[in-house]
Amino acid sequence: MSILTSNVSGVYIVxxxxxxxxxxxxxxxxxxxxxxxxxETRVVMDFSKTDYISSAGLRVILKTAKLLKPMNGAVALxxxxxxxxxxxxxxxxxxxxxxxxxxxxxxxxxxA
Amino acid sequence: xxxxxxxxxxxxFPPFSxxxxxxxxxxxxxxxxxxxxxxxxxxxxxxxxLVILMVIVYVVIAGRELGLSDAELRSxxxxxxxxxxxxxxxxxxxxxxxxxxxxxxxxxxxxxxxxVAVAASFGLGAATGGLILSGIIVILLARFLPRLQSVFxxxxxxxxxxxxxxxxxxxxxxxxxxxxNSEISIPSLLVASTVLGSIVIFSVWGNKRMRxxxxxxxxxxxxxxxxxxxLFGREQVQTVLEQPLFSLPFGAYQIPTPTLVIxxxxxxxxxxxxxxxxxxxxxxxxxxxxxSKWRRPDMPMISRLVTCHGIGVLxxxxxxxxxxxxxxxxxxxxxxxxxxxxxxxxxxxxVLIISALLPQVAAFIILIPQPVMGAIIVYTAAYMFVxxxxxxxxxxxxxxxxxxxxxxITVGAAIILMPDLTANVPSNLKPILGSGLTMGxxxxxxxxxxxxxxxNQNAEITLTGTHASSQATKFLxxxxxxxxxxxxxxxxxxxxVGEALEALNHTELIEGPARLKANFDExxxxxSLIYPGKSISFEPSKKLDLDALMNEEGDDALDAAMSNMSxxxxxxxADRVSSTEKHGHAELKLTFVH
Numbered sequence: 001m002s003i004l005t006s007n008v009s010g011v012y013i014v015x016x017x018x019x020x021x022x023x024x025x026x027x028x029x030x031x032x033x034x035x036x037x038x039x040e041t042r043v044v045m046d047f048s049k050t051d052y053i054s055s056a057g058l059r060v061i062l063k064t065a066k067l068l069k070p071m072n073g074a075v076a077l078x079x080x081x082x083x084x085x086x087x088x089x090x091x092x093x094x095x096x097x098x099x100x101x102x103x104x105x106x107x108x109x110x111x112a
Numbered sequence: 113x114x115x116x117x118x119x120x121x122x123x124x125f126p127p128f129s130x131x132x133x134x135x136x137x138x139x140x141x142x143x144x145x146x147x148x149x150x151x152x153x154x155x156x157x158x159x160x161x162l163v164i165l166m167v168i169v170y171v172v173i174a175g176r177e178l179g180l181s182d183a184e185l186r187s188x189x190x191x192x193x194x195x196x197x198x199x200x201x202x203x204x205x206x207x208x209x210x211x212x213x214x215x216x217x218x219x220x221x222x223x224x225x226x227x228v229a230v231a232a233s234f235g236l237g238a239a240t241g242g243l244i245l246s247g248i249i250v251i252l253l254a255r256f257l258p259r260l261q262s263v264f265x266x267x268x269x270x271x272x273x274x275x276x277x278x279x280x281x282x283x284x285x286x287x288x289x290x291x292x293n294s295e296i297s298i299p300s301l302l303v304a305s306t307v308l309g310s311i312v313i314f315s316v317w318g319n320k321r322m323r324x325x326x327x328x329x330x331x332x333x334x335x336x337x338x339x340x341x342x343l344f345g346r347e348q349v350q351t352v353l354e355q356p357l358f359s360l361p362f363g364a365y366q367i368p369t370p371t372l373v374i375x376x377x378x379x380x381x382x383x384x385x386x387x388x389x390x391x392x393x394x395x396x397x398x399x400x401x402x403x404s405k406w407r408r409p410d411m412p413m414i415s416r417l418v419t420c421h422g423i424g425v426l427x428x429x430x431x432x433x434x435x436x437x438x439x440x441x442x443x444x445x446x447x448x449x450x451x452x453x454x455x456x457x458x459x460x461x462x463v464l465i466i467s468a469l470l471p472q473v474a475a476f477i478i479l480i481p482q483p484v485m486g487a488i489i490v491y492t493a494a495y496m497f498v499x500x501x502x503x504x505x506x507x508x509x510x511x512x513x514x515x516x517x518x519x520x521i522t523v524g525a526a527i528i529l530m531p532d533l534t535a536n537v538p539s540n541l542k543p544i545l546g547s548g549l550t551m552g553x554x555x556x557x558x559x560x561x562x563x564x565x566x567x568n569q570n571a572e573i574t575l576t577g578t579h580a581s582s583q584a585t586k587f588l589x590x591x592x593x594x595x596x597x598x599x600x601x602x603x604x605x606x607x608x609v610g611e612a613l614e615a616l617n618h619t620e621l622i623e624g625p626a627r628l629k630a631n632f633d634e635x636x637x638x639x640s641l642i643y644p645g646k647s648i649s650f651e652p653s654k655k656l657d658l659d660a661l662m663n664e665e666g667d668d669a670l671d672a673a674m675s676n677m678s679x680x681x682x683x684x685x686a687d688r689v690s691s692t693e694k695h696g697h698a699e700l701k702l703t704f705v706h
Binding site: 018021022023051054058059062063065066082083086087090092093095096 | 578579581582585600603604606607610611614615617618656658659661662667670671673674675677678680681684685
């Protein structure tokens with residue numbers, strides 16, 4: 001799996017490619033942790049290229065939110081397919097973390 | 113009746129029983145056996161009856177195609193409404209012949225084309241004879257029809273609906289545009305555009321209730337414009353007012369004497385069996401609407417619902433009216449109102465029967481101007497294209513299904529678009545060979561059976577290495593495409609198996625490569641994950657307190673929460689989960705309702 005990252009208007013964007021599971025989440029977690037340690041406070045996880053997320057992937061999202069909390073930072077998710085949406089819903093994440101339909105919406109929500 | 117007769121009756125039509133434990137969904141106000149107050153029951157019942165009266169225009173269209181006079185048409189329409197009312201009432205009662213649910217019956221636009229074509233070739237008697245035979249067969253097969261779903265999967269219904277859309281285009285556009293001798297009528301175009309525009313506006317931007325009544329609103333808007341343009345007015349109102357206040361719907365329309373003509377009965381029987389199988393979908397939907405803990409269909413109830421559907425078709429045959437079936441629009445209304453109490457069906461049935469005894473109602477419906485009808489037909493054709501395509505794409509597509517769907521639509525469309533193709537077919541075979549709908553569906557059924565040859569409904573794979581989870585997903589997707597499974601069920605199964613593999617690795621209960629066995633029938637997808645090691649047990653689901661987790665020091669609480677999350681996901685995604693262990697090997701069984 002390759003994880004694409006970029007920075008748009010001060011927002012750190014992570015685009016996991018393929019599956020975000022027990023094999024790939026350590027790489028995603030390390031990238032995001034490094035970025036937050038380097039001073040990033042707003043993170044968007046864009047699932048436009050992600051097919052699947054497991055509980056290991058959910059852990060990455062929760063860890064990101066936890067790291068950003070003391071810094072008054074924020075995390076948002078976008079472009080989830082039906083399965084990812086269902087997993088986020090079952091896990092109860094949607095009550096705590098914003099899931100938006102597009103990257104533009106996620107950027108404007110996190111910048112608001 | 114003798115004891116033997118009762119035993120036989122109990123065997124063929126088991127007595128009513130309802131053992132389902134229901135939990136009322138949050139959005140519903142009154143479910144099946146609840147007793148709403150009288151005004152709620154009456155209001156909901158009248159609304160359902162109005163929705164059905166709205167679609168009676170289809171009966172008028174079919175009646176006009178049959179060449180009935182205005183007086184005959186009034187009788188024809190009233191008789192149809194009486195049958196709809198009687199069967200709807202029956203559905204509301206708890207009998208061995210009915211569902212005991214809010215299931216509303218509506219005239220079937222799907223059957224209308226075949227009915228009219230058969231009547232044109234063999235006379236109305238042959239068409240009604242075909243309906244009587246179909247009704248009896250559906251009643252007798254009601255208990256077994258759900259098992260025939262593999263012969264008539266949703267994509268065959270999809271092909272039927274797409275071809276129905278094609279068959280409606282010509283008549284719809286002709287009425288919409290008022291096309292005569294290559295001349296388009298501007299007033300017709302204005303009236304029809306108003307109707308279609310209103311239906312679209314209220315369907316797209318209206319609230320839930322407006323959406324249900326979009327067609328009625330469109331008809332009223334069209335009548336206003338038709339009145340302003342002089343296409344509808346005093347003459348029509350006078351005709352309505354001339355009708356007596358009350359009369360029995362017999363007399364003008366001579367109920368045809370049924371005759372059994374095999375060539376006429378076959379196309380009707382094919383369409384009616386497919387529609388009876390479709391009504392299983394109505395049963396599943398109403399069952400789900402009544403129970404937030406719904407897991408699997410209540411098959412005894414669905415069999416009784418199909419029996420009642422067959423009784424409706426039989427009554428249509430006996431009264432010489434257009435075939436009827438269960439209404440999916442009414443399901444939308446039931447959800448919008450939040451009332452699925454069965455008493456509403458009884459009231460809706462009574463309201464329909466009363467309205468059939470008021471000749472002014474039928475007289476008004478049949479005087480609706482042609483451009484208004486044209487707009488409704490065009491709307492229906494568009495709707496059929498979309499619903500048919502959705503049904504076709506609800507199942508996973510592989511090369512076999514691609515050819516089955518593509519070839520059958522091409523066969524049907526060729527017959528509809530190129531009438532010369534079947535111009536020289538003997539007249540007794542015309543209803544079959546000359547009907548794009550029948551030929552397209554027959555091609556689909558035949559190809560579906562041919563392409564099932566060599567497809568094994570059991571499959572197995574050994575999962576190895578660190579990418580076992582993605583290997584399992586790919587395997588399930590390939591199986592799903594071969595079996596024509598629902599894409600969402602396969603996707604859910606893939607997520608659950610992936611999660612199970614992660615949980616097994618995380619807890620170190622697995623000591624070697626796992627085998628994944630899959631078995632599919634139309635009702636369920638059963639998976640077995642067999643591996644050397646110990647069985648896994650999932651702790652009772654705990655509600656995750658995400659806010660508390662945010663404040664915990666370190667990652668231990670996070671890891672524990674995510675470990676519990678695997679069980680939550682698997683138990684929610686799968687409909688049944690069980691785990692066993694024997695001689696050093698464990699088996700995790702996951703079942704998904706299909």
